[in-house]
Amino acid sequence: xxxxxxxxxxxxxxxxxxxxxxxxxxxxxxxxxxxxxxxxxxxxxxxxxxxxxxxxxxxxxxxxxxxxxxxxxxxxxxxxxxxxxxxxxxxxxxxxxxxxxxxxxxxxxxxxxxxxxxxxxxxxxxxxxxxxxxxxxxxxxxxxxxxxxxxxxxxxxxxxxxxxxxxxxx
Numbered sequence: 001x002x003x004x005x006x007x008x009x010x011x012x013x014x015x016x017x018x019x020x021x022x023x024x025x026x027x028x029x030x031x032x033x034x035x036x037x038x039x040x041x042x043x044x045x046x047x048x049x050x051x052x053x054x055x056x057x058x059x060x061x062x063x064x065x066x067x068x069x070x071x072x073x074x075x076x077x078x079x080x081x082x083x084x085x086x087x088x089x090x091x092x093x094x095x096x097x098x099x100x101x102x103x104x105x106x107x108x109x110x111x112x113x114x115x116x117x118x119x120x121x122x123x124x125x126x127x128x129x130x131x132x133x134x135x136x137x138x139x140x141x142x143x144x145x146x147x148x149x150x151x152x153x154x155x156x157x158x159x160x161x162x163x164x165x166x167x168x169x170x
Contacts, residue, residue, distance in 0.1 A: 002129035004155035005113070006067050008033070009077030017064045018061055023057075024048040026064035027074060033094075035075035035104045046132030049105035050074050058131070075104035078111070086152040087111055087145070096145030106132050110146045 001016045008031060017026055027033045027050070036059055039047030048059040051073040053126060078085035087107045090096065097103040106129060113128035120128065125146045126139070134142060 001004040002065050004064055004068055005068070007071040019063065021064045022055070022060055023050075023062040023064045023067055023072075024059040026067075027059060027072075028042065030064075032062055033076050034072050037104060039100055039101065039105075044133065046105040046109060046129075047102050049107055049108040049132065051112060054115065056109045073108070073111075075107060078107065085111075087114070089144075090145040090149035090152065094141050094145040096137065096142045096150050098134075102132060102134045102136075106134070106142055110149065113146070114150055114153060119150055120146070125141060 002019055004013075004015050004017050004026075006013050008027070013031065015026070015030055015080075017030065021030075024036055024038055027036045028038070036050055037047040038060065041046035041060060043058045043061045045060060049056055050059050051057070052059075052062070052067060053070050054073075078088055084092070087106075087110055091103060091107060096106070109129050109132050110125075113125065117124060117128070122143055125143050129142065129146070
């Protein structure tokens with residue numbers, strides 16, 4: 001057993017884990033954060049995607065002990081104060097999910113994509129999400145969801161900027 005100290009969705013976590021425990025199993029089994037899904041156990045599907053220090057990582061490819069000292073964000077950490085994150089809301093509004101199994105991984109991968117490129121083209125979205133698989137939707141509404149979230153996220157920044165400019169004029 002190895003002592004592990006990580007930050008998960010803003011909370012400091014200390015735990016003892018076996019060295020061979022995969023990060024996805026640590027999240028699901030030890031921390032009971034079951035929004036991170038195990039889809040394939042071979043890193044092909046992306047259902048287990050989370051953010052590790054802001055980078056999209058397939059948590060089935062990493063041992064929990066490799067996360068020592070790192071900050072992890074799972075799908076459970078996206079909503080704030082009961083309000084869905086713009087990506088979560090967009091997936092709902094644009095019907096970017098059907099069975100929902102792959103959705104957390106897509107949202108986390110899209111979160112990373114939008115942190116790197118706040119206004120991606122359709123091709124850039126498709127490239128940014130290519131490590132995630134969906135067996136239900138055909139991807140059209142997933143792409144629309146990311147486009148919608150990008151607009152909403154950029155719109156809220158623009159509105160904040162407009163408000164600041166208006167305040168300076170008065």
